[in-house]
Amino acid sequence: EAGVTQFPSHSVIEKGQTVTLRCDPISGHDNLYWYRRVMGKEIKFLLHFVKESKQDESGMPNNRFLAERTGGTYSTLKVQPAELEDSGVYFCASSQERFYEQFFGPGTRLTVL
Protein backbone atom coordinates (compact mmCIF):
# COMPACT_ATOMS: atom_id res chain seq x y z
CA GLU A 1 0.00 0.00 0.00
CA ALA A 2 1.34 3.42 -0.92
CA GLY A 3 2.02 5.79 1.91
CA VAL A 4 1.29 9.49 2.05
CA THR A 5 2.62 11.19 -1.07
CA GLN A 6 3.49 14.82 -1.60
CA PHE A 7 4.18 16.81 -4.73
CA PRO A 8 6.48 18.42 -5.62
CA SER A 9 9.40 17.18 -3.58
CA HIS A 10 11.16 20.50 -4.01
CA SER A 11 10.02 23.90 -5.22
CA VAL A 12 12.08 27.01 -5.77
CA ILE A 13 10.18 30.23 -6.39
CA GLU A 14 10.75 33.94 -6.16
CA LYS A 15 9.25 36.18 -3.54
CA GLY A 16 5.80 37.28 -4.58
CA GLN A 17 5.05 34.21 -6.65
CA THR A 18 2.41 31.60 -5.92
CA VAL A 19 3.08 27.97 -5.09
CA THR A 20 0.67 25.09 -4.59
CA LEU A 21 1.68 22.01 -2.67
CA ARG A 22 -0.25 18.78 -2.92
CA CYS A 23 -0.75 15.92 -0.50
CA ASP A 24 -2.36 12.55 -1.21
CA PRO A 25 -3.18 10.75 2.03
CA ILE A 26 -3.31 7.02 2.52
CA SER A 27 -6.49 5.70 0.97
CA GLY A 28 -9.33 5.63 3.48
CA HIS A 29 -7.74 8.09 5.87
CA ASP A 30 -10.26 10.78 6.71
CA ASN A 31 -7.85 12.83 8.80
CA LEU A 32 -5.24 14.92 7.04
CA TYR A 33 -2.72 17.25 8.67
CA TRP A 34 -0.28 19.86 7.41
CA TYR A 35 2.90 20.76 9.28
CA ARG A 36 5.97 22.75 8.38
CA ARG A 37 9.53 23.05 9.58
CA VAL A 38 11.21 26.36 9.09
CA MET A 39 15.01 26.21 9.08
CA GLY A 40 16.40 25.62 12.55
CA LYS A 41 13.01 25.55 14.21
CA GLU A 42 10.56 22.91 15.30
CA ILE A 43 8.01 21.17 13.13
CA LYS A 44 4.84 23.21 13.57
CA PHE A 45 1.22 22.21 13.10
CA LEU A 46 -0.65 24.17 10.46
CA LEU A 47 -4.08 22.59 10.17
CA HIS A 48 -6.20 19.46 10.38
CA PHE A 49 -8.88 18.27 7.97
CA VAL A 50 -11.53 15.70 8.72
CA LYS A 51 -12.69 14.67 5.30
CA GLU A 52 -13.27 17.96 3.51
CA SER A 53 -13.85 20.04 6.65
CA LYS A 54 -11.24 22.08 8.48
CA GLN A 55 -11.23 20.76 12.03
CA ASP A 56 -8.45 22.96 13.35
CA GLU A 57 -6.61 25.67 11.43
CA SER A 58 -5.09 27.39 14.44
CA GLY A 59 -1.57 26.95 13.12
CA MET A 60 -2.02 28.71 9.80
CA PRO A 61 0.42 31.63 9.94
CA ASN A 62 -1.57 34.22 7.97
CA ASN A 63 -4.07 34.70 5.16
CA ARG A 64 -1.44 34.12 2.49
CA PHE A 65 -1.89 30.41 3.17
CA LEU A 66 -4.95 28.60 1.85
CA ALA A 67 -5.59 24.91 2.35
CA GLU A 68 -8.30 22.93 0.62
CA ARG A 69 -9.42 19.35 0.53
CA THR A 70 -12.14 19.12 -2.04
CA GLY A 71 -13.99 15.84 -1.96
CA GLY A 72 -12.16 14.75 1.12
CA THR A 73 -9.36 13.08 -0.78
CA TYR A 74 -6.17 14.93 -1.65
CA SER A 75 -5.34 18.32 -0.20
CA THR A 76 -3.59 21.38 -1.54
CA LEU A 77 -1.79 24.12 0.32
CA LYS A 78 -1.40 27.34 -1.61
CA VAL A 79 0.93 30.15 -0.61
CA GLN A 80 0.12 33.44 -2.32
CA PRO A 81 2.17 35.59 -2.44
CA ALA A 82 5.17 33.74 -1.09
CA GLU A 83 7.57 35.50 1.26
CA LEU A 84 11.14 34.66 2.20
CA GLU A 85 10.10 33.41 5.64
CA ASP A 86 7.86 30.79 4.06
CA SER A 87 10.90 28.74 3.11
CA GLY A 88 11.01 25.39 4.83
CA VAL A 89 9.81 21.83 4.59
CA TYR A 90 6.07 21.24 4.46
CA PHE A 91 4.88 17.89 5.74
CA CYS A 92 1.56 16.23 5.30
CA ALA A 93 0.27 13.41 7.49
CA SER A 94 -2.85 11.30 7.54
CA SER A 95 -4.59 9.03 9.99
CA GLN A 96 -7.51 6.67 9.78
CA GLU A 97 -9.19 8.00 12.90
CA ARG A 98 -8.46 11.13 14.88
CA PHE A 99 -6.78 9.27 17.71
CA TYR A 100 -4.78 6.93 15.54
CA GLU A 101 -1.15 7.22 14.51
CA GLN A 102 -0.37 9.88 11.94
CA PHE A 103 1.64 8.69 8.95
CA PHE A 104 3.85 11.31 7.40
CA GLY A 105 4.70 12.06 3.81
CA PRO A 106 8.23 12.77 2.62
CA GLY A 107 7.70 16.51 2.71
CA THR A 108 7.99 19.31 0.16
CA ARG A 109 11.03 21.55 0.47
CA LEU A 110 10.01 25.10 -0.45
CA THR A 111 12.68 27.69 -1.15
CA VAL A 112 11.61 31.29 -1.63
CA LEU A 113 14.31 33.51 -3.13
Next chain:
Amino acid sequence: AQRVTQPEKLLSVFKGAPVELKCNYSYSGSPELFWYVQYSRQRLQLLLRHISRESIKGFTADLNKGETSFHLKKPFAQEEDSAMYYCALSPSGGYQKVTFGTGTKLQVIP
Protein backbone atom coordinates in the same frame (compact mmCIF):
# COMPACT_ATOMS: atom_id res chain seq x y z
CA ALA B 1 0.84 27.13 25.78
CA GLN B 2 2.24 23.72 25.02
CA ARG B 3 5.94 23.44 24.32
CA VAL B 4 8.53 20.72 23.83
CA THR B 5 12.20 21.38 24.48
CA GLN B 6 15.08 19.28 23.24
CA PRO B 7 18.23 20.94 24.54
CA GLU B 8 20.73 19.09 22.36
CA LYS B 9 20.90 19.72 18.62
CA LEU B 10 23.55 17.03 18.18
CA LEU B 11 24.49 14.06 20.27
CA SER B 12 27.49 11.94 19.30
CA VAL B 13 28.14 8.62 20.98
CA PHE B 14 30.31 5.62 20.22
CA LYS B 15 28.79 2.36 19.14
CA GLY B 16 27.91 0.29 22.18
CA ALA B 17 27.69 3.30 24.49
CA PRO B 18 24.43 4.26 26.24
CA VAL B 19 22.23 6.89 24.69
CA GLU B 20 19.96 9.42 26.35
CA LEU B 21 18.11 12.00 24.32
CA LYS B 22 16.59 14.64 26.55
CA CYS B 23 13.10 16.04 26.27
CA ASN B 24 11.17 18.38 28.53
CA TYR B 25 7.68 19.62 27.98
CA SER B 26 5.21 22.16 29.26
CA TYR B 27 1.50 21.60 29.03
CA SER B 28 -1.46 22.46 31.22
CA GLY B 29 -2.96 19.06 31.66
CA SER B 30 -1.92 15.51 30.92
CA PRO B 31 -0.59 15.27 27.40
CA GLU B 32 0.37 12.24 25.43
CA LEU B 33 4.09 12.05 24.69
CA PHE B 34 5.80 10.57 21.65
CA TRP B 35 9.16 10.11 20.07
CA TYR B 36 9.42 10.32 16.29
CA VAL B 37 12.47 9.40 14.23
CA GLN B 38 13.62 10.38 10.77
CA TYR B 39 16.38 8.27 9.26
CA SER B 40 18.42 9.63 6.38
CA ARG B 41 16.33 9.92 3.21
CA GLN B 42 13.30 8.45 4.94
CA ARG B 43 10.10 10.01 6.18
CA LEU B 44 9.23 10.93 9.72
CA GLN B 45 7.84 7.96 11.62
CA LEU B 46 6.56 7.21 15.07
CA LEU B 47 9.12 5.45 17.26
CA LEU B 48 7.14 5.08 20.46
CA ARG B 49 4.43 6.63 22.61
CA HIS B 50 4.44 6.75 26.37
CA ILE B 51 1.10 5.07 27.00
CA SER B 52 2.15 1.92 25.18
CA ARG B 53 5.11 1.49 27.53
CA GLU B 54 6.91 -0.63 24.98
CA SER B 55 10.49 -0.87 23.84
CA ILE B 56 11.05 -0.25 20.16
CA LYS B 57 14.44 -1.07 18.58
CA GLY B 58 15.83 -1.19 22.10
CA PHE B 59 14.65 2.34 22.93
CA THR B 60 12.53 3.17 25.96
CA ALA B 61 11.17 6.41 27.31
CA ASP B 62 9.78 7.07 30.76
CA LEU B 63 7.36 9.86 31.43
CA ASN B 64 8.31 11.81 34.56
CA LYS B 65 5.41 14.10 35.36
CA GLY B 66 7.20 15.72 38.29
CA GLU B 67 10.08 16.82 36.12
CA THR B 68 7.90 17.11 32.97
CA SER B 69 10.44 15.05 31.10
CA PHE B 70 10.26 12.23 28.57
CA HIS B 71 13.86 11.25 27.89
CA LEU B 72 14.63 8.58 25.30
CA LYS B 73 17.16 5.94 26.30
CA LYS B 74 18.96 2.99 24.84
CA PRO B 75 21.60 0.99 26.70
CA PHE B 76 23.82 0.18 23.72
CA ALA B 77 23.86 2.40 20.64
CA GLN B 78 24.04 0.87 17.17
CA GLU B 79 25.21 2.53 13.97
CA GLU B 80 21.75 2.19 12.47
CA ASP B 81 20.38 4.35 15.27
CA SER B 82 21.94 7.42 13.66
CA ALA B 83 19.00 9.66 12.78
CA MET B 84 17.07 12.75 13.74
CA TYR B 85 14.87 12.27 16.80
CA TYR B 86 11.90 14.44 17.66
CA CYS B 87 10.07 14.52 20.95
CA ALA B 88 6.41 15.47 20.61
CA LEU B 89 3.18 15.84 22.52
CA SER B 90 -0.49 16.01 21.77
CA PRO B 91 -3.56 16.75 23.87
CA SER B 92 -4.76 13.91 26.02
CA GLY B 93 -6.85 11.45 24.08
CA GLY B 94 -4.75 10.94 21.04
CA TYR B 95 -2.63 12.30 18.28
CA GLN B 96 -4.58 15.20 16.81
CA LYS B 97 -2.53 18.39 16.81
CA VAL B 98 1.04 17.32 17.53
CA THR B 99 3.59 19.74 18.95
CA PHE B 100 7.19 18.86 18.14
CA GLY B 101 10.52 19.77 19.64
CA THR B 102 13.34 21.06 17.47
CA GLY B 103 14.91 17.62 17.23
CA THR B 104 18.21 16.04 18.21
CA LYS B 105 20.53 14.53 15.66
CA LEU B 106 22.02 11.32 17.00
CA GLN B 107 25.33 10.33 15.50
CA VAL B 108 26.66 6.90 16.41
CA ILE B 109 30.37 6.65 15.79
CA PRO B 110 31.62 3.21 14.71
